[in-house]
Amino acid sequence: MNFQGYRRPDGSVGIRNHTLILPTVICASETASRIAAQVKGTVTFTHQHGCAQIGQDMEQTFKTLAGIGRNPNVTATLIIGLGCETIGAEKILKAIEREGKPTEMLNIQDEHGTRRTIKKGVAIAKRMAKTTIRMKREPCNVSELVVGLECGGSDVTSGIAANPALGAASDMVIKEGGTTILSETTELIGAEHIIAKRASTPHVEERIYEIVKRMEQKIKATCADFISGQPTPGNMKGGLTTIEEKSLGCIFKAGTAQIKEVLEYGEKPSEKGLVIMDTPGHDVESITGMIAGGAQLIAFTTGQGTPVGSAVAPVIKITGNPRTYRTMRENIDVNAGTIIDGKETIEQVGKRIFNEIIKVASGKRTKAESFGYHEFAINRIGPTL
Amino acid sequence: MRPARKALVLHNRDNVATALSDIEVGTLVIVKVGDQTMELIVNQAIPFGHKFAIENIEEGQPVYKYGEKIGKAAKPIKVGQHVHTHNLESIRGKANQQQ
Numbered sequence: 062m063n064f065q066g067y068r069r070p071d072g073s074v075g076i077r078n079h080t081l082i083l084p085t086v087i088c089a090s091e092t093a094s095r096i097a098a099q100v101k102g103t104v105t106f107t108h109q110h111g112c113a114q115i116g117q118d119m120e121q122t123f124k125t126l127a128g129i130g131r132n133p134n135v136t137a138t139l140i141i142g143l144g145c146e147t148i149g150a151e152k153i154l155k156a157i158e159r160e161g162k163p164t165e166m167l168n169i170q171d172e173h174g175t176r177r178t179i180k181k182g183v184a185i186a187k188r189m190a191k192t193t194i195r196m197k198r199e200p201c202n203v204s205e206l207v208v209g210l211e212c213g214g215s216d217v218t219s220g221i222a223a224n225p226a227l228g229a230a231s232d233m234v235i236k237e238g239g240t241t242i243l244s245e246t247t248e249l250i251g252a253e254h255i256i257a258k259r260a261s262t263p264h265v266e267e268r269i270y271e272i273v274k275r276m277e278q279k280i281k282a283t284c285a286d287f288i289s290g291q292p293t294p295g296n297m298k299g300g301l302t303t304i305e306e307k308s309l310g311c312i313f314k315a316g317t318a319q320i321k322e323v324l325e326y327g328e329k330p331s332e333k334g335l336v337i338m339d340t341p342g343h344d345v346e347s348i349t350g351m352i353a354g355g356a357q358l359i360a361f362t363t364g365q366g367t368p369v370g371s372a373v374a375p376v377i378k379i380t381g382n383p384r385t386y387r388t389m390r391e392n393i394d395v396n397a398g399t400i401i402d403g404k405e406t407i408e409q410v411g412k413r414i415f416n417e418i419i420k421v422a423s424g425k426r427t428k429a430e431s432f433g434y435h436e437f438a439i440n441r442i443g444p445t446l
Numbered sequence: 447m448r449p450a451r452k453a454l455v456l457h458n459r460d461n462v463a464t465a466l467s468d469i470e471v472g473t474l475v476i477v478k479v480g481d482q483t484m485e486l487i488v489n490q491a492i493p494f495g496h497k498f499a500i501e502n503i504e505e506g507q508p509v510y511k512y513g514e515k516i517g518k519a520a521k522p523i524k525v526g527q528h529v530h531t532h533n534l535e536s537i538r539g540k541a542n543q544q545q
Binding site: 216217218220221250251252255277291297299300301302303304305306309310364384401 | 454456464465466493494495496497511512514515516517529530531534535536537538539
């Protein structure tokens with residue numbers, strides 16, 4: 062099956078044409094925002110990181126920023142650095158440029174401050190954005206799609222309706238040769254034995270147990286019951302009592318396919334089909350990791366409703382709660398509450414989600430895109446110095 | 447009274463049901479457990495999405511939903527009672543405790 066996408070020179074397929082204004086460090090975020098605000102066709106986000114980081118934590122932040130620039134939805138990137146930060150603009154530039162995409166950089170210190178950086182930045186961004194206008198969509202196969210699976214603001218309907226329906230849609234994407242990513246390792250706790258049975262090799266099975274154990278050890282090292290953070294107060298109000306119950310509901314969104322590999326945070330899949338990425342349950346850190354890993358689109362189930370979006374990838378919101386669909390319709394793209402009402406089957410709603418994925422991949426705007434939402438958060442794994 | 451579709455049992459090993467609408471105290475609820483149908487009186491108000499016991503659960507015994515353990519009973523739970531944070535605790539979510 063085909064959708065209408067943009068074929069890139071490196072062979073990858075994008076579903077949006079974004080010119081990304083990428084701040085390397087928090088100190089450059091405001092300047093990047095001022096540039097993006099003046100140029101149509103650009104996107105940006107603010108983040109807190111890029112400096113006073115070391116080791117694996119620094120690497121993870123670098124990989125994430127570079128991965129966002131490499132995402133096939135990004136046609137060109139203008140990197141805005143400060144000049145003295147740990148993860149310099151040049152390092153990110155080299156990592157993105159390798160994919161053969163137009164990539165340029167400006168350091169605020171080299172440009173002698175705000176005014177000249179913005180002036181030059183706006184000129185570069187306008188030139189970059191102009192080239193995207195001429196690009197035409199063409200038929201691309203679903204096998205080129207990487208869909209990130211996410212759930213957030215869960216309630217009981219997530220495990221009964223929205224996640225099983227998204228699981229059915231995930232199976233359809235995979236049947237067409239595409240790729241889906243299950244993330245949120247925290248929400249595998251208590252359900253890992255079920256997922257691990259679907260591993261394609263003993264190594265993949267081992268890796269599933271390994272990432273769950275690693276997450277559990279990190280949580281236990283804080284000496285706090287994680288019940289104070291997971292399930293969240295909203296989850297509990299919605300009827301979810303324990304992390305095990307939440308996890309068992311969460312994994313339904315990965316359907317029934319075999320698990321091909323387990324990726325680190327922000328890593329690009331090397332296999333097609335269903336893969337797992339090690340991310341926290343924090344929605345925005347999780348989707349940021351999957352987008353850095355090349356997901357062009359996120360399918361996001363929610364029980365209680367959430368407006369979250371992304372600068373780079375469209376986020377399709379699906380609720381299994383009929384009340385949430387009524388009250389937060391402006392933020393929800395697909396109503397899976399019909400399963401709870403007994404009007405549709407899981408399979409029927411799964412088909413509707415799959416159709417929505419194809420439409421959004423072909424250019425239909427999601428609710429989060431219409432609002433221009435662009436949340437972004439990098440998962441940190443080390444101290445800030 | 448409309449007893450149908452008020453609550454859902456997701457697996458025949460489960461000892462709790464999930465309310466699909468707000469259920470008032472004293473409501474007679476019919477649930478399907480596998481091929482069997484069972485009737486029970488809900489003796490506490492159950493909000494939409496919350497769980498209630500469909501059999502007596504002793505303190506320390508596992509609570510099953512989706513056919514899997516979701517934690518253990520922190521105190522004895524009787525048929526028809528609300529099952530939530532006051533009487534069901536996580537096994538995996540506790541600090542400094544081995545499974």
